[in-house]
Amino acid sequence: MLAETLPEEDLVALVGSRLCHDLISPLGAIGNGVELLTMTTGTPSPELQLIAESVAAANSRIKFFRLAFGRSGEQRIGKPEIATLMTQFSQGNRLRIDWRAEGDFARQMVKLACLAVLCLEPAMPRGGEITIDSDAPDGSGTWMIRGTTLRVKEDPSLWANLDGMQSEVSPAQVQFALLPREARAMGRTLAWDIGETSVSITY
Incomplete structure (x- = not known):
């Protein structure tokens, strides 16, 4: 479908879906990196724990925002x-x-x-x-x-x-x-x- 034929609401939803989709991958990579560092060092340091909690919080909010602001579908x-x-x-x-x-x-x-x-x-x-x-x-x-x-x-x-x-x-x-x-x-x-x-x- 051509972009000029899309309703404004659909364009807004597509932008929301695109932003959330593109942000989930790098956040997932950061989370995987933290897990590897934790496996290497044993007990996670307070710094690594803080990073892990922040990544988990960001991931959950992005998934929520993807539902709220993204394209809904069937x-x-x-x-x-x-x-x-x-x-x-x-x-x-x-x-x-x-x-x-x-x-x-x-x-x-x-x-x-x-x-x-x-x-x-x-x-x-x-x-x-x-x-x-x-x-x-x-x-x-x-x-x-x-x-x-x-x-x-x-x-x-x-x-x-x-x-x-x-x-x-x-x-x-x-x-x-x-x-x-x-x-x-x-x-x-x-x-x-x-x-x-x-x-x-x-x-």
């Missing part, structure tokens, strides 16, 4: 794979992500959930727990992504993007622009709610 993903990805993504930060939805899901639905998690993240700077659930095993029903924390950080103008009221977003906030577009493309209507200690997105 592939289906099972709960074990998704739950592992969510656990790895939350390691090293204050958030715990609990994927409760049962079944195999279209990659597009998992993409929406990942974008929703990224929207909840800045509202929970003190950490907390995010749960992801669906009332249908194939993901065709209603989804709820809910976060609980000690105190929610509110940003009404930013969250208004989910209602279609476009405002300027920074690179770190791009998920607020992408989530409503992806939801519309799938025929989903977003709803959100922010309280003192909880925040949720449903579609």
